Amino acid sequence: MSDLFNEISIRISGENGDGIFSSGDTLAKICSRSGLEVHASRAYQSIIRGGHVSYSIRASNQEVRAPADYIELLVALRKDSFIVDAIPTMTKGGFILFDSKGSRIKDEPIPSDVELIDIPALELARKLSPLKILRNTVFVGAAIALYSLKLEYLEEIIHEAFDRKGEEVVNINIDAARAGYEWVLQNCKLIDHNVKLKDRTEKVFIGGNEALALGLLAGGLQSYSWYPMTPATPVGAFLAKYGPNAGCVVKQMEDEINVANFAVGAGFAGARSACATSGGGFALMTEAIGFASIIEAPVVFIEVARGGPSTGLPTKTEQGDLNQLLGASQGDFPRAIIAQTTIEDGFYLGQESLNIAEKYQIPVLIASDLYLGEHFETIPELDFEKIPIERGKLILEEIPVEEQPYLRYKLTEDGISPRAIPGVKGGEHDAGSDEHDEDGKLVSDRRAGFPEAIQVRIKQMNKRMGKMDLLLTELPPPQVESNADHPDILIVGWGSSYDVINEARADLLKVGIKSSQLHLKYILPFHAKEVKEILEDFESKQIPILMVEANYTGQMARHIRAETGFLLKHKYLRFDGEYILPREIGMEVKKLLNKE
C-alpha cells in the first residue's frame, strides 16, 4: 500500500449514453495540462444506449504506459459501477464519488476500506438546467477538486467544447463544474496525494489508432480506403477528417473486399496506399493481399484485432489474429508482418510500413489490437524528420525508346523490378493476378505447361520470394532488454504488450525479481537465427522463459517454434478480452518462480 496516491488513478463509469467518455476525456486532458503523464483507456460494449461503460485514467509525474492496476477514485454514475468496477478493482483507502439520490443507489455492495462521498450531483445540476447530462460536469468538477487539480483547465475545456454552441451553454457548464468543485471543498477532506502538479503544459495526448494514422500521413499517404469496423474505425475517422488537407484521398467502400481491392488499384496507380480493418474485415480482404503481392503493388493493410472468432467480442481486445495474418491468401508470396508495439511506435511504423511496401513492392501487414489502438497516452515529442519518404525503384519519367521494351517484372539481382505507373510513357504493361512473365503476359493460359512457361513460373516465384531475404537484412533484429546481469526470468511478448510487460518488470524489480524482456515487432520475415540464439542462451543458463500473449493457443509461441524449433513451455495466455495488467504478469512470474 506504500504506492498509494503516488499517482492519480480515476475511473468514471456508467451507462452508454451517460457521456462517460467525454467526461473521462476531459479529466484526462486536465491531468495532461497539469504537466502529468497520462494513460487513458476505455471499456465499452457493442450498443449505443444502456450497458456499462467506463473510462480509466492513470496520471503520474513518471511515464505511465500501462493501465493502473487499481482504482483510487471511482466516479460511479450507476449502481453497476459498484459491481463491475468497485468490488474487483478498488484499492483499499480509495474513494467512491456517487450520487445516491440522483442515481437511485442504495444497498450496493461496497468494497472494504473505501471512503464513500455521496454528492447530490443531480440536485446541483437541476438548479442550473433541466438537462440531466449536466450532472457529469458536476462530477468532473468534484473529482478535480478532490485531487486539487485546477478548475481553470476544466473551464478551458468547456470553452473548447461549447464555444460554438453559444455563451449560455458555456456558462451553464462552467457553473455546474464550479458547483461540484465548491461542494467538495465545503464537504470533503481532499485526497492527500504525492503527485506534483505543474504549470500549464501542452503535451500531445493521442490514441494508438490516431498515432498510426498520423504516421501514415507523415509517410506521404495518398490513398486510404475503409469500411467501419470496431476497433479500426478511428483510423478511418482520423484520415477522413485530416486526409483531404494532407493530400490523401479517403474512400469509404461497400465492404472490406472492395476496400482492399481499391487499395491495390491505388497502389498500382502510384499512390502510397493503405487500408485498415479488424479481424472479420481482414478475412474478407485476404484475396486482394495475394493479388497485391503477385502484381507487386505496394499496399499497407492494417489489422486492429478484437476478440474472435467470428463477430466474437467486438469491444474487447485480443492478439488472436496472428495466424490469420501469417496465412492470409492462397499460395506462397512475400509479405511483411509488423506489429505495432506502442502508441508512439505507431507514428513511426506508419511511415516505415509505407517505405517498406514501396521499396519492396509488397503488401505490408500491420498487427495492432483494440487495447493498443483505442487507448490514449501523453507521448514524447514526435520527430517528423526521422523517417524520410522512400519510394524505391519508382519510375515517374518517360522511358526512352532505347530502353524499351520495358519489362515490369524484369528479373533483377535483388528481385525488385523498376516500377512504371500509368501516365509514364513507354512504361505501358499488363499487371495480372495470373502468373506472368517479365513482360506481364500470362503464362497461365495457352502457354501453361510448356517448358518455357514452367521456367517462367520458377523464376518469377524465386524473384518475388527473394525479396523476403533482402527485407530481413534491413529490419532491426530483436534485442533483449534486461534490468540486471543475471536475470531471474525472460519474458517474451509481441506487439501491444511491450509497455505492460516493461512495467510489470519494473514492479518485479521492486520486490527483487530481476528480469529480461524479448519483444517481437518484426514477425515476417522473422529473425529466426537471432531469436533462436537468444532463447537457447537463456535456456542454457536455466533461466525460465515466460511467453505472454493475449490469445488461447499461443499463436506467437507457435510461430517462434515454426521458425526456430524452440519450444516455449511456459505461457501466460489471456483470451477473456480484458487488458492485461502489469500486476497480472507479475503474479504469473512469481508463480513460475515459486515466489508467491
Next chain:
Amino acid sequence: MVTEITELQLTIKDWASIQPTWCPGCGDFAVLNAVKNSFVELQLQPHETVVVSGIGCSSNLPHFVAGYGLHTLHGRAIPVAEGVKLANPDLNVVVTGGDGDGLAIGIGGFLHGARRNMNLTYIVMDNAVYGLTVNQASPTSGLGRKTRSTPYGNIEPPFNPITLALAAGATFVARTSSGDKNHFAEILSEAIKHKGFAFIDDMSPCVTFNKVNTFDFFKERVYKLEETDHDPSNYQEAMLKSFEWGDKIPIGIIYQNKNVLTYEEQDPTITKFGSVVRRGAEKDIDALKNILKDFV
C-alpha cells in the same frame, strides 16, 4: 482525359498487342475491335489509358490491347478501377468483364460503382454463361436454360442489368450487340466521352456454350434506339425501356444524364490537389504538426 491532337495521329497499330485467346467467332472479338477503334477515334494516349478487368474469358481483354492493363481478381474490377481513378483522375479508365464477373460475384462493386458516378466506362460482355469454367448458369441465363450447373433447367429468373444500372444511379446506360461492331464502337465512344459512370451491357454471344442467345438470335431482334423517338434524358422512359426484352430488343443509349457532377469533381482531396499521384507523396510537417493541436 481526351487528349488534344498535338503530335502524330495515333492509329489502330498503336493499340496492337498479342493475339486473343478466345474461341473463333466469340462475340468478344467485336468488343476488342470496338475498343481499339474508339480509342483511336478519341485519340486516347496508351500511356494515359488503363484497361481494368476481372476474371473470365472476356476479362483477358486488357492483354489484347496496348496501354496499361490491370487484370484483377474475379469480381473486383470495379473497386480496383476506382482505386486507380481516385489516385489519378487524369487517366482514362475503361473496365471490362463478363456477366458472371460483374453481376454475380462483383455485383456489389457494380451497383456501388454506378451510384458513385466516377468517370469510368464499364463494359459487360454478356454471354449469359460461365465459359472459362465450361458452361454453368450465370445471373443473366434465361429460365429453363440447361447448363452443367442447371442440368434440369435453370429455375432462377435472370437479372436485368439495364434496370439494375438505372436503379443504382448510373448516369449513362446503354445496350449494344457484338453483332453490330460499328454501332458498338459509336456507343462506346459516347460512353468514354460521358462524364460519369457509363455502363454498357454488350450482348456478346458465346459460340461454344450458349446455343440460345446467338448472333442470329440478336440479329432478328435488335433495333436501334437512335432511330426511334426515345429520349435518353428521360429517366422514367429509360426505366420503361429497360424492361423491353423479347421479340424486340433495343440497343443504343437507353439513359444519359449529362448534368451530374462526378465523384472526383466533389472529392475534398481531389478538388484541392487534383491527381494525388501527380502531386507526389509529400510530408508537410507544418500541416501535420497543426493536426496535433487537436490532440492536447
